[in-house]
Amino acid sequence: MPDYKLISFALCPYVQRALIVLKEKNVSFERVDIDLANKPDWFLKLSPLGKVPVLQSGDNVLFESQVIAEYLDEVTDGSLHPSDPIEKAVHRAWIEFASQTLAAIWGFYVAGNEEEFLNARDAVVEKFKRVEEQVKGPFFGGDEFHLVDGVWGTVFRYIDVFETIYDFDFYNGSQKLRTWRDGVMARQSVIEAAPADYADRLKAFVKKRDSHLSQYVSEDIAA
Secondary structure, three states: OOOEEEEEOOOOHHHHHHHHHHHHOOOOEEEEEOOOOOOOHHHHHHOOOOOOOEEEEOOEEEEOHHHHHHHHHHOOOOOOOOOOHHHHHHHHHHHHHHHHHHHHHHHHHHOOOHHHHHHHHHHHHHHHHHHHOOOOOOEOOEOOOOHHHHHHHHHHHHHHHHHHHOOOOOOOOOHHHHHHHHHHHOOHHHHOOOOOOHHHHHHHHHHHHOOOHHHHOOHHHHO
16 A cells, blocks of 8 residues: 555646656555545545645645645655755745746636736736746756746646637747746656646636636536
8 A cells, every 4th residue: 555645636736746746756645536615524634724735644644735745855765856955945936936826827717807807817927927037948947857847837737728718828929938838748747747637627617617717618618
């Protein structure tokens, strides 16, 4: 039996952080998906915040995605962080910026009217403009894949789906961002961190929210 049990939700980008580390490190684990709209009592007893992911290792319980990702990286061979302390700290800072970008994306897909929607789209574009300045290419820090790349992969996954709905031009015509995105999203661990039908699930989820973005989603998605 695997030592790790990851409690998750199929669409959660934060769960994907832990999954990317587990897959990069070839760590065996058991995955248990729950319904966040109907959280089981046993889960609420485990998670003080009531959020996924939660990692169980024996009698130990960890919550918060980046805590879990950092722990898994530390207790397994090798590291998905740079060895240089300042470079590692820079990567961790831009991981936090990725979290803020995910929050901006949330604002985009829940916006209730056109004005909020356009402002939220612009907020996401500004996040990408800021991170673009830091990317050395083809990955964030250069030639090597790091944890920061995996975390931004969870951001790119949203954008990939939204681009199938409409050309929102989140990358603002930046080939540098496109190249970074292409390298990250071709990584096997990033590919496997989400279900094969992720795009359809996300579009159905957006359609049901009845937000401004919902109007762009095809009627047959939620059928």
